[in-house]
Every structure is written in structure tokens, then in C-alpha cells.
Amino acid sequence: MRKREAMQRYAGRIDTEIIKYYKDPDIYQWYNTGDPDLHPIRTKLPECPDWHTIENFGLPANKQYLNREQFPQKLSYLINKTASKVRADKTLNSVQKKDDAFADIAWKELATSKYEEVNQWIAQQWYYRMYGKWVFIYGKPTYICGSEWFYYNYWHIESVGLPDYRDRDRKWFWAMEYFSKDTTAPKYDINENGDKLVLYNEDGSLQLEDLGYRTIDGVNIIKGRRMGDTTKASCCMYLDVSITIDGKGGIQGDKEKTGEQVFREKLMFAFKKLPFFWKPKVDLNVKNHLSFESDHENSLGGRIDYGPASKGAYDGRALDFYHGDEVGKLQRESVHERHSIVRRCLRRGAKLRGFAIYTTTVDDMDLTSGKEFERLCNSSMYEERTTAGFTQTGMVNIHFPSYEGYEGFIGPYGESVVDTPTQRQLKHISHKIKDKEGEYMGAREYIESEREAYREAGNYEDVSLHKRLYPLSFAESFSPPAKNVYFNIDVLETRILELKRDNEARLQGDFIGRADGKVDFRPSSEGRFFVSKLMDKSKSSQKQSINGVYYPYMADQFVASADAFRLEKTDGGRLSNGGGAVKWKRDARLDPDDKPVGEWQSARIVCTYSYRPDTIDEYCDDMLKMCVYYGAMMYPERNIEHVSKYFIEEGFGGYLLYDTDPESGKPKNNAGFFSGGAMKQKMFNLTRDYIQNHGKRDRHMEYLLECLSIRGLDDMTNYDLFTACAGCHLAEESNYSSYLSNDTSFEIGGLI
DSSP states (O other), X not given: OOHHHHHHXXXXXXXXXXXXXXXXXXXXXXXXXXXXXXXXXXXXXOOOOOGGGXXXXXXXXXXXXXXXXXXXXXXXXXXHHHHHHHHHOTTOOSHHHHHHHHHHHHHHHHXXXXXXXXXXXXHHHHHHHHHOEEEEETTEEEEEOHHXXXXXXHOOBTTTBSOOOOHXXXXXXXXXXXXXXXXXXXXXXXXXXXXXXXXXXXXXXXXXXXXXXXXXXXXXXXXXXXXXXXXXXXXXXXXXXXXXXXXXXXXXXXXXXXHHHIIIIIIIHHHHTSOGGGOXXXXXXXXXXXXXXXXXXXXXXXXXXXXXXXXXXXXXXXXXXXXXXXXGGOOSSOHHHHHHHHHHHTEETTEEOXXXXXXXXXXXXXXXXXXXXXXXXXXXXXXXXXTTSOOXXXXXXXXXXXXXXXXXXXXXXXXXXXXXXXXXXHTTOSOOOBOTTSXXXXXXXXXXXXXXXXXXXXXXXXXXXXXXXXXXXXXXXXXXXXXXXXXXXHHHHHHHHHHHTOTTSOEEEEEEEOXXXXXXXXXXXXXXXXXXXXXOTTTTTOEEEETTEEEESSTTSEEEEEEOOOSSBOTTSXXXXXXXXXXXXXXXXXXXXXXXXXXXXXXXXXXXXXXXOSSHHHHHHHHHHHHHHHTXXXXXXXXXXXXXXXXXXXXXXXXXXXXXXXTTOOEEEEESXXXXXXXXXXXXXXXXXXXXXXXXXXOOHHHHHHHHHOOSGGGGGGOHHHHHHHHHHXXXXXXXXXXXXXXXXXXXXXXX
């Protein structure tokens, strides 16, 4: 029913001065709106019934709240009386016997005629659990799905009690209910190039087709701290498994004990406080799972248990419901490998049997686990489906920005106060803070103001931590952890997020051809290099031969550096990669002093390499081709002298860059730099200056990620690309090219 129809139908029966302030119900519930990295998802809500059948109808809008269900006095009396009888029976000498006796006595008593009204009330509660409930909340007919209704009315939280109503929770539970039954997939069109193009409705939503079978294995929930999603997932699991014959539910966390903690502190804590009419017969003799198997002839069967964090914990088992908690923090296990096993557990052949919820906070995700979970989420984009209608992982992403449901900014009707609060909302907000314009802040502005305060104080690590605690976007949820205090973390994180959204910032590929001939760049998704500046073909690979040795023809535009890989593992336990980089030196003709630095083209890293080929020679050849392509002189890290030796043996010794003696002006004996002692500090200082001045223009996310993650001078051995780029910053200070220009024995040869 819509408002226009209601105004006509109830005219003369209900005060129209009340109804005119009512609003139309929502037809759809949207998710991921306004996020630049996620496609908006439109879900169809149930049809709104006649308004007079909806709770709170006829009340003024400002009196319409979601109220808890009220226990009938007779039912409370029955529960207390039965509990006293069980306690008094000395033959019931075990918890199991007492529990069974309580249920038998209570249900037998309910079967008598004097409890007819109570039975009707219980039947109504079960109806709400299964089908949800419509309620007028502040003038709007609002659908509360069955799981949200149950959570609000019956699911106790440790140290909290029953939860308060939150509109964010309403959206959360509806997403789980909708996607656990969804049989649709986006429609596509094929263009003339054979590419699949999604089709849209006029409101920007995707056109969907019903495939007749479930198309979603589960949901990845990406969120900030203390939103209660772990507790809500436990509630959903119980509701599903406790009405499924031989149903199976499983819980895993990021550590060995996390699954057990969720089971005991969330699920079992709430289960023990449920009224008897929500509980099937259970076997209380087992301690490590909730067993619905008993000696009763109508035993439901099934169980809910937990497993260790290991990927094989549920291998070979069938699951009707699975909860992966803190999956973004999983260590020593691949979340992808574990998910592939869980996904098989949720299916019976090609048919989906179960449903999964992945919950995680992001504040403690390290770089490795965060990347793994981000990769899983990037393969779970709602609009990207296989021909069978599934995403690559079977999962879909739902992101709730931290300003939704942010404590301290909840209005009187459970609504999230995102922007400037109304006078009515202001009374319920604990953080009454005005902005520079004198307006009271909503949650979004408040979160942003906290970050700005950290920035103004120069506490960039706190800015980074705050983003991870309270992410405002999907991409921000995967902000890497800041481990250093050397660099401007805010610049790094902001630029990394920008680059995640910019597929054209740099190209991936390989340098091909012969170093003594023409070297070209070939794009490839499997390439070893990332480049953000391609050379004009007429200017690439220009070199000259002097006394049988190749030199770059124009040696003053680019510098390169390399950090050769070692055979042993790094401190982090991984095999070292080979690092390589090229920097475009400042070109004063393109970027004069009166041009703002933010508009410069030069003075930035233009090529990066972090890879471990099969042999040292293969790595050195990659470095040589890189230098030949750009005409860059190589300034290698010489703790290991593979690169210098290879360049000389191949006849490219003229591409090596040497430090010069400050007094004589002559080059030193060995090319490159030694990354030890005071040199490390200098490399960090130069990197700090580069990030501060040019970080917002850098296009190499891999390099910026290493800058963000490195923990200090002694950690350089674990960051090959960082060392190579720092070598480029050092190389820029070299006077060696001037020495070559002034050396009378250095004869300029012809261009090759």
C-alpha cells in the first residue's frame, strides 16, 4: 500500500492530519551506494500490506518506535512454576535431565485449554521469526525481516543484554536473508568486440534475470570496529540450523581459538538465555558443539560446532551455514585455499546447500593477510559473474561505511545520524560538536574531523590507524598497516587508494629484444615490470659504443638502481625478490621553477620491478634491458655485485654509475652504493623527501606500499623495491655524468 491509497481508504476513520505525515514504504533496499569501487546493489523488499494491519498505525509519527514483544503474564508464570518444579525434583540429578524435564512439563502444560491465548502468542512469534514483521517507525512502514526481529527481541549479548534497534542492523539482516535465497544474476549484452556489457535499469540498478537456482554462496562483510556483526552472524546461524533437519553449522576464525570464542561467547551465551519455545531438544553432555541430536523420537538432528583456523578443518563435511570470523586477519593459512574448501562444503554437487558469512574488522590486518582478503573480495564483485551466474568466489561484497551505526550518533528511532542532525536527533547524540560553520556534526563529519586533527598534529600513523578502525569506503578498508614513523603516512595512504582505482596509472609488461639492439616494452598481465612512462620509439634504446663498450647516448635524463636477490630467505621468512627501478630526473625545461610541483611531469619513479626469476643472470638481463630502453645509468646496490659484473661482461660497462671522489672528482673503483651504516639513514631521508614532495604524483603502488610497511633501517633487507627506488634517489645526486663529459679521454662515438 502507498500513501495516496491510504489517504483515500482511511479518510474519516483515522485522523488525516496524522496520516499526512506518514511516508511511502521503501520498495527497494540499496547497498554499496556512493562507493567508487563497488557497484550499487538493489534488493526488492516484500510488498507492503494494508497500513491498518501494521503495528503503530494511527499513532503520530513521532510516537512510532520499534517496541519489543511483551511476554504474556501467563507464560512468565508458567516458566517460573515449571522451573521451581524442576529444581524441587531430586531425581533430576543432571543438567540434561533438568533441561529435558523442563521442556516436557512446559509443553505438556501448554497443551491444556487454559493456555490457548499463550499458544496463539507463541505461534505469532514463530510467524514473525519466519516471515518478519511490518512496523511503522517514524511515519514509515518498515519491514523488519525475521532474523532481525528475532535478534532484537531474543538474542542476548554478553555485558549488553538485548540489543538496541539500529537501522544499520535492519539493512544487515535483510542482506543476509535476501542473498541466502537469491536466484538472480545480472543480464549482459555482447558488443561487437565480444565484450560482456552489463545492462541497467533507469534508476541505475542492474537488470537481473532469474536463473531458477541459488546464485550466491555467501556475503563478505567489510566494516569498521564494534559493529556487532560477529554476534549477528551467530544469530543467523542458529536460526538457520535450528530449523533444518540434520542441519550443520560451522565456525572458524583467524586463530586456533577464535572459532571457539565465537561459539562460546556469542552463540552459546545467547542460546542459554532463549525461552524454551525457541529451543529444539539438545544434548547437553557434549561441550565442544551444540548438538540437536537426542534420544527423543522427534529429534531434529544436526549440530553447530567450531574448528581450528586450518584450511582443512571442514574438508569433506557438508555445511548448511558457515561463519568465517576475522578472515581478513588469517595468518599461516591462505584465505583463498580455505574458502575453496568451505565452498565445496556448502554445495551438493552443483547445487547450493548452505550459506556463508565472512566478517572481519580491518584494524589488525597485516599486509599479507589484508592483500589475501582484498584479492578474495575483488573476485566477489556482484556484477562480475560466470556464465552460470556466480562470481568467481561465489561470494558478494557488502560494505557498511563506519558512519552507519556509529555509536554516539544514533537518532531516537535507531537511525544513523550521518549528516547534520535535526533538533530531535541532537537530543540523542552524545558527541555534540560544531564544525567551523557553526553546524553540529553528523557521524561522517565527526570521523573526518578526527582524522584532520591527527594530520594537523603530524600524527600520520594515527591517521592510518583511524582509517583502519573506521573505514569510510571499501578501498579504505584495505589501507595497509602503517609500521613506520619516517614518511608521511597520510600522503602514502591517500595515493595508494587513488592508484587502486586508476587502472591506467601504469602498465604491466616486459622489456623484450636484445640489449645490443632495440629494446621495446610489451604489455602483459603476467609481466615483471610496471612502467608509468613509455619512451618514444625514436628515442628508446639509444646508445653509443666507445672502445667496444656501450654507453647510454643521453645519460642525464634517467637513473636506475637494482637490489639483486639473495639465495637465502629474508627475515620475514620469504625468498628475496630482485628489485629494480628507474627514476626520471627533473627536467627543468618541462618543469621550471615557477611551475607548481603538483603539476610536474618529471622528478618521479617511472619503472619498478620486484620479481624473483629462476637465475641471477635472468634478473641481471632484465635490469640491463630496462636501462637500455630508458638510456638510464645503473647505480646498483653492491653488497652483491652480480649486476655490475653482468653489465661489464656483456659489454655494457658504460651504463654503470659510479660515485666520484669529492676531492679529486674521479670515479671510485666500484659502481653503485653500499646500503649499510650511515647510507641507510640517507636513503630513508631521501625517500622521506620524495614522498613529501612528489608522493602525490607517484604512480607505482607497489613502491608506495613498501614505503608504508617498512619498519625501520634494519628492515630494508625485506623490502627489495624500496631499496632499489632509494638507490635511484641516491643516484640522482651523482656527479659521474659530469665527470664523463669533462674527461678528455672519453670520446663521443656515433649514435647506435
